Amino acid sequence: MVGMRKGVVFNINLHKTEPIRETTISSMYFAPGVTLLLQAEHSGRCSSEFGCYSVLHSLRFTTDERPAQWEQRLGQQGRALCKRTPRWRAVAVAVAVAKLQAVGAARRQGTMKGLYFQKSSTNEEITFVFQERENLPITEDNYVKLQVKACALSQINTKLLAEMKMEKEFFPVGREIAGIVLDVGNKVSFFQPDDEVVGILPLDSEDPGLCEVVRVHEHYLVHKPEKVTWTEAAGTIRDGVRAYTALHYLSHLSSGKSVLIMDGASALGMIAIQLAHHRGAKVISTAGSLEDKQCLERLRPSLARVIDVSNGKAHVAESCLEETGGLGVDIVLDAGVRLYSKDDEPAVKLQLLPHKHDIITLLGVGGHWVTTEENLQLDPPDSHCLFLKGATVAFLNDEVWNLSNVQQGKYLCILKDVMEKLSSGVFRPQLDEPIPLYEAKVSMEVVQKNQGRKKQVVQF
Numbered sequence: 414m415v416g417m418r419k420g421v422v423f424n425i426n427l428h429k430t431e432p433i434r435e436t437t438i439s440s441m442y443f444a445p446g447v448t449l450l451l452q453a454e455h456s457g458r459c460s461s462e463f464g465c466y467s468v469l470h471s472l473r474f475t476t477d478e479r480p481a482q483w484e485q486r487l488g489q490q491g492r493a494l495c496k497r498t499p500r501w502r503a504v505a506v507a508v509a510v511a512k513l514q515a516v517g518a519a520r521r522q523g524t525m526k527g528l529y530f531q532k533s534s535t536n537e538e539i540t541f542v543f544q545e546r547e548n549l550p551i552t553e554d555n556y557v558k559l560q561v562k563a564c565a566l567s568q569i570n571t572k573l574l575a576e577m578k579m580e581k582e583f584f585p586v587g588r589e590i591a592g593i594v595l596d597v598g599n600k601v602s603f604f605q606p607d608d609e610v611v612g613i614l615p616l617d618s619e620d621p622g623l624c625e626v627v628r629v630h631e632h633y634l635v636h637k638p639e640k641v642t643w644t645e646a647a648g649t650i651r652d653g654v655r656a657y658t659a660l661h662y663l664s665h666l667s668s669g670k671s672v673l674i675m676d677g678a679s680a681l682g683m684i685a686i687q688l689a690h691h692r693g694a695k696v697i698s699t700a701g702s703l704e705d706k707q708c709l710e711r712l713r714p715s716l717a718r719v720i721d722v723s724n725g726k727a728h729v730a731e732s733c734l735e736e737t738g739g740l741g742v743d744i745v746l747d748a749g750v751r752l753y754s755k756d757d758e759p760a761v762k763l764q765l766l767p768h769k770h771d772i773i774t775l776l777g778v779g780g781h782w783v784t785t786e787e788n789l790q791l792d793p794p795d796s797h798c799l800f801l802k803g804a805t806v807a808f809l810n811d812e813v814w815n816l817s818n819v820q821q822g823k824y825l826c827i828l829k830d831v832m833e834k835l836s837s838g839v840f841r842p843q844l845d846e847p848i849p850l851y852e853a854k855v856s857m858e859v860v861q862k863n864q865g866r867k868k869q870v871v872q873f
Contacts, residue, residue, distance in 0.1 A: 525545070525546055525548065525624055525625050525626060526543045526544070526545060526546070526624065527543070527544060527546050527585065527586075527620070527621035527623060527624035528541060528542070528543055528544075528585075528586040528587060528621050528623035528624070528850075528853050528854060528857065529541070529542055529543075529544050529583040529584060529585055529586055529621060530542070530569060530583070530584050530586050530857075531582065531583055531584075532571060532580070532584075539569070539571065539861060541586060541853075541854045541857050541858060542583070542854070543854065544583055546620075546624065548626075549620070549626060549627075549628045550628070552596045552597060552598045552628065553598045553599065554598045554599065554600045554601075555598055555600045555601055555630055555631050555632070556597075556598045556601070556628050556629065556630055556631070557594055557596070557597050557598070557601060557604055557610075557628070557629055557630070557631050557634065558594070558595045558596040558597070558626060558627075558628055559590070559592045559593070559594060559595065559610065559626065559627050559628070559629060559634075560592050560593045560594075560595050560625065560626055561590050561591075561592040561622060561623075561624065561625060561626065561627055561873055562591055562592045562593065562643040562872070562873050563590070563591045563592070563643035563644045563646065563647040563648075563847070563870055563871065563872050563873065564587040564588075564589065564590045564591075564622040564623050564647055564870070564871045564873075565587075565589035565590075565647040565648045565650070565651065565868055565869070565870045565871075566587065566853070566856055566857055566860045566868075566869040566870070566871065567588070567589065567651060567860065568860060568861055568863060569584075569586070569861060570812075573616075573812065574616070577616065577816070579616060579617055585614075585618060585619065585620060585621030585622070586621050586622070586623050586853075586857060587614075587621050587622030587623035587624075587853075587871070588613050588614040588615075588618070588622050588651075589613050589614075589622065589647050589648070589650050589651045590611070590612065590613075590614060590622040590627065590629075590647055591609075591610070591611040591637055591643045591644075591646040591647040591650075592609075592610065592611075592627075592643075593607065593608070593609055593610075594606050594607060594608040594609075594610060595626065597631075601631050602631070603631050603634070604631055604634065604636075608636060609636065609637040609639075610634045610635065610636055610637055611634065611635060611636075611637045611646040611647065611650055611828075611832060612629065612633045612634035612635060612650070612828065613633060613650060613651055613654070613815070613828075614627070614629055614633065615630075615633060615815045616812060616815060616816065623850065623853050623871060625873060632818075632821055632825065633815070634828075635825060635828040635829045635832060636829075636832070637832060638832055638833070638835070638836035640836050641832060641835050641836050643872065644844060644847050644870045644872055645835060645842060645844065646832065646835070647870055648680075648842050648844045648868040648870045649684065649831065649835050649840055649842045649868075650828065650831060650832075651811070652680050652681045652683075652684045652842070652868070653684055653827075653828075653831030653834070653835070653840060654811050654814065654824075654827055654828065654831065655681055655684075655685075655809065655811045656681065656684045656685040656688045657688070657827045657830070657831065658809060658811050658814075658827075659685065659746050659783045659807075659809050660672070660685060660688055660689060660692070660744065660746070660783075661688075662823075663781065663783050663807040663809065664743075664744045664746075664781035664783055664807065665781070666688075666689060666692050666694060666744060667692060667693075667694075668692060668693030668694065669693060669694070669695075670694045670695070670743040670744060671694065671695045671696075671697065671717075671736075671737055671742040671743050671744070671777070672689045672694045672695065672696050672697070672742065672743065672744045672745075672746070673697045673698070673699075673729075673733055673742045673744070673745045673746070673775065674686055674689065674696060674697070674698045674699075674746050675698070675699050675745075675746065675747045675748040675749075675766075675767070676698075676699060676700075676701060676705075676748035676765075677696075677698030677699065677700065677705075677709050677716070677719075678698075678700060678701075678704075678705035678708045678709055678843075678866065679748065679866065680842070680843060680866075680867065680868045681748075682698065682746075682748070683841075683842065683843050684840055684842065685746055686698060686709075686712065686716070687839060687840055687841060688834075688839075688840075690714050691834070691839045694744075695717050696716050696717060697716065697717050697718045697719075697720065697732075697733055697736055697742065698716055698718075698719055698720070699719075699720045699721075699722050699729060700719055700720070700721050700722065700723065701722060701723055701765045702723050703721075703723065705723075705866075706719055706721050706723075708843075717736055718732060718736045720732045720733075722765055722767075723765075728771075729767045729771050729775065730767070730771040730772075730774045730775040733775040734774075734775060737777065740777050740778075741774075741775050741776050741777030741778070741780060741802075742775055742776065742777055742780060743777055743779070743780050743781065744780065744781045744783070745772055745775070745776060745780070745781070745782045745783065746783045746809075747766075747767075747772060747782070747783070747784050747785060747786065748766070748785060749766050749785055749786050750766055750767060750768065750769045750772060750784065750786050750789070751766050751767065751768045751769065752768075752769055752786070752788070752789070752790055769789070769790075769791070769795065770795070772784075773795055773798050773799060773804075776799075776802055776804045777802070777804075778802050778803060778804075779802070779803050779804065780802060780804045780805075781804070781805050781807065782804065782805065782806045782807070783807050783808075783809050784806065784807070784808060784809065785808075785809050787808065787810075789806070789808075791806070814827075842868060843866075843867045843868065844867055844868045844870055845865070845867040845868060845869050845870070847870050847871070847872035848869065848870070848871055848872070849871070849872065850871055850873060852871075853871045856869050856871070
């Protein structure tokens with residue numbers, strides 16, 4: 414048995430005679446960089462179709478350190494697949510021993526690289542850096558060790574981190590992850606090694622999602638459907654949670670209601686449109702460019718109206734009132750609003766975003782305004798108008814699910830439902846081409862400046 418550092422290969426010769434066939438077990442079921450190579454002499458008493466090799470091919474091996482259980486699993490498969498082969502137990506023992514040594518070798522490799530951000534002390538500038546990090550501690554209690562297969566990139570809310578007093582010199586980057594369970598703690602009840610899972614790391618996670626292996630509490634994960642790819646799962650999970658929070662929990666979306674979704678061609682806007690259509694709502698959206706407008710017009714089911722705000726001449730309130738026969742829309746999900754007069758707003762914001770008075774005007778009686786504007790200011794006349802309509806204003810902050818465990822059950826139901834709708838084709842995310850880990854630093858700089866349209870996903 415021979416072990417080599419970096420790209421570790423364990424060569425097991427089960428018999429002293431010359432082997433006639435090799436079986437390689439994919440490294441995806443081991444710690445990164447570890448491959449298990451098995452060589453075995455054909456027994457001569459069973460066909461190659463049902464020999465030891467088909468037994469090995471039929472299993473998925475993990476990095477948990479339970480050789481007895483592992484041997485038992487291989488033994489059960491062996492009894493079922495090669496009843497005439499008495500050597501399955503020898504294969505199981507050899508493989509179990511090799512597996513334990515492979516795990517040990519992977520741990521001895523020392524450190525792994527992860528992406529972090531560092532905030533300048535003199536200004537608000539953020540720098541992204543790769544940092545070496547020590548291998549994870551032993552998985553205990555309700556924690557799961559996960560081999561990351563994909564991680565989506567999202568803007569980092571540094572202001573929220575400062576308000577929650579979570580600032581540190583190097584803060585981990587990447588939270589929407591999908592991967593394979595490597596090991597579980599003794600109190601974990603939802604998962605077992607080899608499970609394919611997806612989830613969102615909490616704000617206070619010490620591990621960056623942009624790393625090969627992470628450690629996460631089981632209550633932040635759900636199972637990934639088989640039909641869903643790694644990049645689709647990681648790239649949809651957070652926008653799915655935001656769309657559910659906005660339309661289901663904050664505005665009580667139901668069939669027949671009219672919904673205005675601002676900036677519908679964005680990653681969040683696209684998922685929100687698809688969820689609203691699935692619920693049977695009438696959807697209106699805005700487009701900030703000709704490309705966005707064409708993208709929205711191609712959607713099926715089609716939108717009731719696409720309002721082109723790229724030239725700054727379209728009146729969102731008038732268009733919505735015209736579309737609804739003067740009644741106004743039932744639900745508004747904005748992508749930010751203008752709070753002040755034209756002279757006090759930046760040119761870009763002035764061009765693409767409606768004024769808060771426009772939103773209040775186009776709301777119908779009993780309407781719901783879900784806003785992403787955390788500094789929204791309403792003057793007394795604004796509040797009085799909302800009062801007369803019996804309308805409500807809600808703030809979309811999807812972090813509340815992870816900042817409090819009061820509604821943990823609802824949160825897990827949302828995660829699971831998002832994955833089910835992704836698997837069934839209700840959600841069709843607009844994802845950019847997957848990028849490798851070494852390009853994550855440059856891509857995060859683009860994402861942080863909000864310069865990208867499609868969701869960026871790092872694939873390992």
